[in-house]
Amino acid sequence: MAKQKKNKLTVTSNQPPAASSQAGSDYHIPVLFHECLDALDIKPGGVYVDCTFGGGGHSRGILEKLGKNGRLIAFDQDADAQQNIPADERVIFVPQNFRHLQRFLRLYKYPKVNGVLADLGVSSHQFDEGERGFSTRFDGPLDMRMDRRQTITAADILSKYTEQQLHKLFEQYGEVTNAKTLAKHIVQNRSHSNLKTIEAFRVLLQPVVKGNPNKYLAQVFQALRIEVNDEMGALKEMLQQLPEVLESGGRAAIITFHSIEDRLVKNFFRQGAFEETPDENPFISVAKEQSLKVITKKPVVAEAVEAKQNPRSRSAKLRVAERV
Known part of the structure; x- marks a missing residue:
């Protein structure tokens, strides 16, 4: 496989990324x-x-x-x-x-x-704290608020958004392949499902998951997180x-x-x-x-x-x- 050519900036230090100068790395390792x-x-x-x-x-x-x-x-x-x-x-x-x-x-x-x-x-840190609701690795509340002073959570979006709104956000923010089917499935089943926890949401999604389940869930969660926080x-x-x-x-x-x-x-x-x-008119400056x-x-x-x-x-x- 050919190696990808990477764009570089001149790096002025040889210190490794996980070095002690980057205190707080237990919370989050800074990239690049x-x-x-x-x-x-x-x-x-x-x-x-x-x-x-x-x-x-x-x-x-x-x-x-x-x-x-x-x-x-x-x-x-x-x-x-x-x-x-x-x-x-x-x-x-x-x-x-x-x-x-x-x-x-x-x-x-x-x-x-x-x-x-x-x-x-x-x-x-946010991914590793199950009660924040960002990660599919834990059970916890479907929250996903970065600022907990906000009132709208992921659970609110799943329970209140219309089928069209859910379709748009899953397609646009998660690039979910069957976003339309997913949105319809949620709307049809949410009245008799407890969509307040991650595990309940995972169970609800099982019939419509396409491809790699982990990747699919990650895309769905990404879309919800972006919407919750208006990223x-x-x-x-x-x-x-x-x-x-x-x-x-x-x-x-x-x-x-x-x-x-x-x-x-x-x-x-x-x-x-x-x-x-779009391409500009070459005859107009x-x-x-x-x-x-x-x-x-x-x-x-x-x-x-x-x-x-x-x-x-x-x-x-x-x-x-x-x-x-």
Whole structure:
């Protein structure tokens, strides 16, 4: 089998990904750690944002490169992440979704920053806590809320959404092959099934599972999680704020874990829009103001060593853009 050619950034450290400098790795191992730090081109006195603090691994890497006057502003809507905040006066922690990026940067008097990092998706901690409802490996409540201050859970969606709504979300967010059949099956059977637990939902799905059961369930759960947390809406809002919050020369580094996220990031970095634009009329010249310059022509992916140590990194793609 031919080896995949990987896009690389210059990595300035030989320290392995699981090194002790990445404290909090029991909570979540940061993917593409050195590649992210290199991509941000960190200035000692700069201001940087970690949109997805989690276990704090990427944040600690940024802090190691910052001087005493540097600042790190860390966002995380999951209350569990607050246990990982380092005792460092350079850190401002914001317990909110990163869709509120610009609002809180202004609140803390840092309207412009030198870099923004976002590691999208679910942390290892969230997957490993059965009561959160993110993983098919445990029984527990069908919750899936990253921010438990929200009221809508996965169980609510399964019990209240119409057949058409369920069909759309499974097809769009989970790329489930028989999304229409799945939606119809849920609606027809939910009145006499207890869809409040993972195990009950797994039992309900058995008659319609296609292909590899583990992969199928993962796709279904992914679709529900994205819907519960409005992940695509939040990502779009955050991306649209980048040109306003980044200093000239400031960089945004975004790690995605599935094609839907990656397509949004790629299109926005390239053309400032989320849908690919059709070919332009060659006889009409229209000047376009591009606020972001793509640094990574192709996404950066994990090297073989990291992929072996941390299987989650295998699907990670890092894209980087710079404010012009």
